[in-house]
Amino acid sequence: MIRIAAVGDVHIDRDVLGRFRPALEELPGQADVLLLAGDLTRHGTEAEAKCVATEFGGLGVPVIAVLGNHDHHCDEVPGVLAALTDAGITVLEGDSTVVDIDGVRLGVAGVKGFGGGFAGRCASEFGEPEMKAFVRATGVVAERLGRALRDLDCDVRVALTHYAPVPDTLAGEPLEIYPFLGSYLLGQAIDSAPTALAVHGHAHHGSERGRTPGGVRVRNVAHPVIKQAYSVFNLAPEHVSPPAPTGI
Amino acid sequence: MNDYTEAEVQRALAEDLGVAEQGITVVRSDAGLVLCGEVESPHRRDEIVRLVHERFPAVAFAVDIGVTRAGAPTEAEELA
Numbered sequence: 001m002i003r004i005a006a007v008g009d010v011h012i013d014r015d016v017l018g019r020f021r022p023a024l025e026e027l028p029g030q031a032d033v034l035l036l037a038g039d040l041t042r043h044g045t046e047a048e049a050k051c052v053a054t055e056f057g058g059l060g061v062p063v064i065a066v067l068g069n070h071d072h073h074c075d076e077v078p079g080v081l082a083a084l085t086d087a088g089i090t091v092l093e094g095d096s097t098v099v100d101i102d103g104v105r106l107g108v109a110g111v112k113g114f115g116g117g118f119a120g121r122c123a124s125e126f127g128e129p130e131m132k133a134f135v136r137a138t139g140v141v142a143e144r145l146g147r148a149l150r151d152l153d154c155d156v157r158v159a160l161t162h163y164a165p166v167p168d169t170l171a172g173e174p175l176e177i178y179p180f181l182g183s184y185l186l187g188q189a190i191d192s193a194p195t196a197l198a199v200h201g202h203a204h205h206g207s208e209r210g211r212t213p214g215g216v217r218v219r220n221v222a223h224p225v226i227k228q229a230y231s232v233f234n235l236a237p238e239h240v241s242p243p244a245p246t247g248i
Numbered sequence: 249m250n251d252y253t254e255a256e257v258q259r260a261l262a263e264d265l266g267v268a269e270q271g272i273t274v275v276r277s278d279a280g281l282v283l284c285g286e287v288e289s290p291h292r293r294d295e296i297v298r299l300v301h302e303r304f305p306a307v308a309f310a311v312d313i314g315v316t317r318a319g320a321p322t323e324a325e326e327l328a
Contacts, residue, residue: 003324009271015291023320030324043268070268197327204271204285217327224271224286227317232324 002101002156003030005061007230008037008201009222011070012052020055023229028060031232032101036089037201037221038068038112038162046079057087062099064090066110068162068202094144098154107154111145113163113186113200114138117179138183146189156235159190159198159216168210169220170203187212196235249280253307257281260303267295272313280308286316 005027010020027034036056041048049071056063071080081091090097092110099106116123116138125135149157164170164182173181181203190198191214198212201222208225210218221231254274261283262270269292272285283300287293293313300309 011268011288013288015289019288019318023318026320030321043265070270073268074265205273219325223288223318224316228321229318230321232321234324234326236326236328 002104002106002235003032004035004106004158004197004199004233004235005031005033005230006035006037006199006219006221006233007223007226008162008199009039009068009204009224010036010052010055011039011042011223012055013042013048014051017051017055020229024056024059027230031061031230033061033099033106033108034059034063034230035108035158035160035199035221036063036065037160037199038066039070039201040065040068040084041071041080044071044073044076044080046076046083049076049080049083053083053087053089056089062090063088064092064097064099064108064110064160066092066160066162067112069112072112092148092160094141094148096148096152098152104156105154106156106158107152108158108160109145109148109152110160111141111148111186113145113161113165114141114183115163115180116183116185118167118182118184121178122184123179138185142183142185142189145186146192149189149193149195152193157193157195159195161186161198161200162202164200164203164206164218164220165190165198166210166212166218169200169206169208169218171207172205173203181206187214187218190214190216197233249276249307253304254281257300257304257307260299261296264299267292267299269296272296277310279310282310282312284312286314288316290315
């Protein structure tokens with residue numbers, strides 16, 4: 001069994017330092033890996049990212065993250081990334097990482113993602129340059145997520161995004177803002193590979209559980225949704241292919 | 249109080265760097281605005297109150313904003 005802890009939208013700054021730490025000290029007994037689903041900082045400064053590094057660094061389990069829209073706000077992404085990676089946090093954007101958990105290879109592919117909406121009510125790459133650029137941006141990151149998932153050489157695949165890949169986990173948010181909360185293109189990318197679980201954040205008023213059209217389980221782990229330091233998902237053996245026999 | 253004020257308050261909560269909150273719902277009621285949602289610290293709730301008082305002194309508002317709990321989970325979800 002693989003035990004995956006996840007939380008998003010922690011929006012760390014100095015005033016939050018230490019709030020998560022007591023729970024995080026218990027994490028290695030509960031989970032094998034921690035996923036951070038974006039919006040790690042309040043508005044994307046390097047100083048805030050250093051607070052994230054202090055809060056989520058040195059946990060004793062691998063920490064894998066994607067950035068969120070807040071992490072981009074102050075245009076300090078290189079500094080944010082440096083602060084996180086210096087603390088040993090792996091940050092994904094269109095790529096993947098593999099973690100060995102007792103001989104089982106957990107592959108995590110991640111992107112921030114972007115908006116655009118969902119089937120039947122989505123934006124199209126048509127009209128003004130600004131609209132085309134908006135929709136194209138989502139298409140590009142979704143394509144990168146799909147490729148990263150399909151290219152993974154592992155026993156179990158997990159997709160990590162900030163924006164939502166399905167509307168199910170947005171229930172509770174105003175319908176009018178769904179196009180700014182996620183895109184069906186992310187769900188399509190997740191369904192293009194045998195993905196065991198998709199985790200996202202961003203939708204503070206959304207709900208926890210959903211599924212892609214292809215049947216992949218989706219969990220919204222935005223902190224205000226889960227109302228705890230992190231959630232833990234135990235992936236049972238059926239999601240975990242046995243290690244391939246080595247050649248004789 | 250009208251639609252425009254409601255929109256200005258909503259945008260101010262997101263765009264003011266001292267607040268930067270996109271997760272606060274602004275609801276109009278008979279008694280004025282009600283601000284609902286959750287933030288990561290009591291300090292952030294205080295900053296929201298300060299901002300709305302300063303920028304919209306004529307607007308009556310109530311605050312129903314909680315601080316998100318950050319305890320360890322008591323159980324895992326089994327994905328069988």
